[in-house]
Amino acid sequence: MLRFDDGAKEQSSVKQILIKYIKEHAVEIIYVKGRNKEDYLIKTLGKDCPKIVNLEAIDDCVKLTKEIPACNNHTA
Structure with missing residues (x-):
């Protein structure tokens, strides 16, 4: 799961990064x-x-809840 504020790239480069990934x-x-x-x-x-x-x-x-286990990368 990615949050809007995750990562170290500038917001202005998001479109180019996403389009490149989608195409590749x-x-x-x-x-x-x-x-x-x-x-x-x-x-x-x-x-x-x-x-x-x-x-x-x-x-x-x-719907994920605390009762439904999730992997370490997707815990609340």
């Missing part, structure tokens, strides 16, 4: 959690934006 890895779908992230990617990537799936919009998607 033939990304067809980006999964996000939340409408803000979905809107941000659509606005930032414009015509280069692949399909975005907002996990919060899926009714039967499992």
Whole structure:
């Protein structure tokens, strides 16, 4: 999970970094959690934006809670 303030790159370079990664890895779908992230990617990537799936919009998607174990990289 990436937070908006993760990393050491300038905000102005986000679009170029994402587009390069999407093209190099033939990304067809980006999964996000939340409408803000979905809107941000659509606005930032414009015509280069692949399909975005907002996990919060899926009714039967499992919600992580403290009772559901997660890996060390995805703990609250």
